[in-house]
Amino acid sequence: MTNLDQNSVIRQQFGPAAADYVTSAVHATGSDLARIAEIAAEFAPAHALDLGAGGGHVSYAMAPHARRVTACDLSEAMLAGVVAESTRRGLTNIAPLAAAAGALPLEDASCDMLACRFSVHHWRDPAAGLAQARRVLRPGAPAVFVDVIAPPEPAADTHLQAVEVLRDPSHGRDFTMREWHAMLDAAGFAVTATRSSRLRMDFAEWTARMRTPSVQCAAIRALQALAGAEVARHFAIEADGSFMIDVILIEAR
Numbered sequence: 001m002t003n004l005d006q007n008s009v010i011r012q013q014f015g016p017a018a019a020d021y022v023t024s025a026v027h028a029t030g031s032d033l034a035r036i037a038e039i040a041a042e043f044a045p046a047h048a049l050d051l052g053a054g055g056g057h058v059s060y061a062m063a064p065h066a067r068r069v070t071a072c073d074l075s076e077a078m079l080a081g082v083v084a085e086s087t088r089r090g091l092t093n094i095a096p097l098a099a100a101a102g103a104l105p106l107e108d109a110s111c112d113m114l115a116c117r118f119s120v121h122h123w124r125d126p127a128a129g130l131a132q133a134r135r136v137l138r139p140g141a142p143a144v145f146v147d148v149i150a151p152p153e154p155a156a157d158t159h160l161q162a163v164e165v166l167r168d169p170s171h172g173r174d175f176t177m178r179e180w181h182a183m184l185d186a187a188g189f190a191v192t193a194t195r196s197s198r199l200r201m202d203f204a205e206w207t208a209r210m211r212t213p214s215v216q217c218a219a220i221r222a223l224q225a226l227a228g229a230e231v232a233r234h235f236a237i238e239a240d241g242s243f244m245i246d247v248i249l250i251e252a253r
Contacts, residue, residue, distance in 0.1 A: 030199075031195075031197065032117065032146045032197075032247070032249045033061045034061075035144070035195070035249060036058055036062060036117075036144050037061040037062065037065065039115075039144060039251070040061065040062040040064075040065035040066055040113060041064075043065075043112065043113055043142055044065055044066070045065070045067070045111070045141070046066070046067045046068070046112050047067065047068055047069075047070065047110060047111050048062045048068070048069045048112065048113040048114070048115070049072060049106070049111040049114045049115075049133075049136065050072060050116075050117075051072050051101055051104075051114055051115070051129075051133060052073060052074075052101060052117070052118075052119025052120070052122070052123075053071035053073040053082055053096075054073060054078055054117070054118065054119065055078070055081065055082070055085075056071055056081070056082030056085055056086065056094070057117070058115045058116075058117050059071040059082060059086070059091075059094045060085070060091060061115075062113065062115065063086075063091045063093055066093065067093065068093045068094075069093055069095070070094075070095055070106070071094055071096050072097040072098075072101075072104065073096075073098065074098070076098050079096035079097075079098055080096075083096055100124070101116075101120075101123050101128075102124065102125045102128035102129045104132045104133075104136055106136045107136070108135055109137065109138045109139065110138075111136050111137050111138065111141065112137075112138055112141050113137075113142050113143070114136070114141070114142075114143045114144070115143070115144040115145075115146075116133065116143075116144070116145050116146070116147075117147070118146060120145065120147050121164075121173060121174050122170050122171065123172060124172070126183060127183060127186065130183055130184065130186075130187035130189070133187065134187045134188045140253055141253070142251065142253060143189060143251075143252045143253065144249065144250070145180070145184075145248075145249075145250045145252070146248070146250075147174070147180075147247070147248060148160075148174045149174060149175065149176060149177055149180065149196075149246050149248045150173070150174040150176045150179075150246075151176070151234055152176055152177075152178070153231075153234070155228060155231050156230070156234045156235070159223065159231050159235070160174055161173060163223055166212070166216045166219050166220050167206065167207055167210055167212045167220060168210045177194075177248060180248065180250060184252055189253065190252060191250055191252050192251045192252060192253055193250075193251040194248060194249065194250050194251070195248070195249040196247065196248050197247050197249075198246060199244065199245050199246075199247050200242060200243070200244055201242060201245055202242050203238075203240055203241030203242045203243070206242075220241065221241050224237050224243070
């Protein structure tokens with residue numbers, strides 16, 4: 001057995017899945033993307049940063065309103081998919097950047113807007129990544145963070161983290177709202193607005209997108225079957241394993 005560091009695990013997990021994240025309906029749509037586009041339209045950034053770009057959907061939302069967009073991701077395979085999709089869409093102002101969130105090769109205050117969507121829960125060091133986000137942003141510039149949030153109840157929190165890591169070994173932690181506010185405050189951000197929503201995860205699609213082995217899918221289903229009534233209700237676990245997660249959109253400066 002070879003034990004990889006967290007960044008290598010992320011590359012290993014997401015490289016083969018790159019094309020699926022470009023086409024994933026869960027990632028390609030949503031009111032959060034519309035809100036990111038609204039903010040980009042309002043501020044018209046000269047340089048917008050999509051931090052943890054994944055399939056590039058945040059970049060595509062910001063590109064029509066920004067002079068240039070940097071799509072930053074740890075996975076070069078993911079970035080290749082973003083470049084191909086940008087070309088297909090005729091978006092010529094998106095440039096890829098392969099880098100970890102905790103070590104961004106960008107100048108201080110070089111970005112006028114930052115958006116980060118469904119990425120922080122993978123970061124090896126979220127505090128370092130958020131500090132880097134603050135460093136590269138111009139003072140007063142808008143930042144938007146979208147991610148799955150953990151429920152405050154310990155049993156539901158534990159259940160969520162367990163099924164997440166069984167599905168995807170690169171998972172770090174889905175943070176609670178209290179943890180998010182504390183991390184952003186420590187990094188020097190001031191939260192200006194939050195929006196919460198619920199998102200249904202279709203079990204078959206959710207596991208297929210990450211190519212989760214059948215033994216781990218079975219383990220997730222076993223955990224779901226053993227979940228207490230309160231946990232089952234919170235996640236609205238369905239007969240086929242599909243379930244609901246909580247998502248937060250945080251606007252900050």
